[in-house]
Amino acid sequence: METSGYGRVVLFHNLLARNASEQVLAAVRTRLVRTAGTLEEHGLGGEEAIGEKVQKGLANRPDLVVVAGGDGTVGMVAAKMVRTGIPLAVIPTGTFNNFARSLGMPSDPIAACEVIESGIVVPIDAAVADEQHAFFEAAGVGVDAEMFPIGEEIKQGRILSVFRAIRAAFVHRQSAVDLRFDRPLNEAYRMSYHGDTPLSRRRRRFRKSRRRIRVRCSFVVIANGPFYGSNLTVCPGAKMDDGLLTIAVYRDFSKLELARHLWSISRGRYQRHPKMEMFDSSSLEVACRRPLSVHVDGNTIGTTPVRFDAMRGALTVLAPRSYLHK
Secondary structure: OEOOOEEEEEEEEOOOOOOOOHHHHHHHHHHHHHHEEEEEEEEOOOOOOHHHHHHHHHOOOOOEEEEEEOHHHHHHHHHHHOOOOOOEEEEEOOOOOHHHHHOOOOOOHHHHHHHHHHOEEEEEEEEEEOOOEEEOOEEEEEHHHHHHHHHHHHHOOOOOHHHHHHHHHHHOOOEEEEEEEOOOHHHHHHHHOOOOOOHHHOOHHHHOOOOEEEEEEEEEEEEOOOOEOOOEOOOOOOOOOOOOEEEEEEEOOOHHHHHHHHHHHHOOOOOOOOOEEEEEEOEEEEEEOOOOEEEEOOEEEEEOOEEEEEEEEEEEEEEOHHHHHO
């Protein structure tokens, strides 16, 4: 559906985002005034009660919500907008802007404003852990969940944290993890494998009709979209509008291999590893005898067991017209 003028627009902004400034905000405000009948602003950031501000801004059901910030700010607002049907527009001013990049939004904040004026309204998926923790990029189980907070420190310029990450990679232990899909294993594996090796030559144990499997691995990533962390495609082929979770299992990695992988992350590079196995499912249950840490979009939520579900079309967003051709 094409966009048009909006009566009431609510703008949430975070001036603590890496690429935000008063000048950028002023330019965004000027562009929004062209489209909005009335414009209401709420500043987010610091130690303030962000949830309360978001609830206040959404209380009277605006015609459009605009978020100028990074993935953290976008995620907090988007979580409150699931199933509301209110369109969300993202002005990327963060460090990596995975959410905006997944939609094909321009990286320049002012250029992104043009999408509000000429873009299209599309439904995309949200994901949820244990029916209460919404996420839009990816969740992780295992050493990945332990590493993510360190990754945030690296993102903020604390380069010495790289060595903490490498140490964590060397001291971690692989675990036997039980995965239960909502469909037969052979379907989950067949639908999601995007590698170059024909499926008939992959592991036979993944071609069975049962819905549960136990694998020994370093960590499991459950993706709602294609980008994660520092713009990494840890789940190649993941889409935000297919109603499915894309699941990557990092199995049989040696500690050296995992350390090299983490080092590539810290330097902004990524290569798909041949030991990674991929599946698709609209729900996934993860259990382990030894409790493993769990995160959603970088926020630690506890330990296994945990259940993940895809919520198809749960969020309405503005996207460039080119999004339809992705």
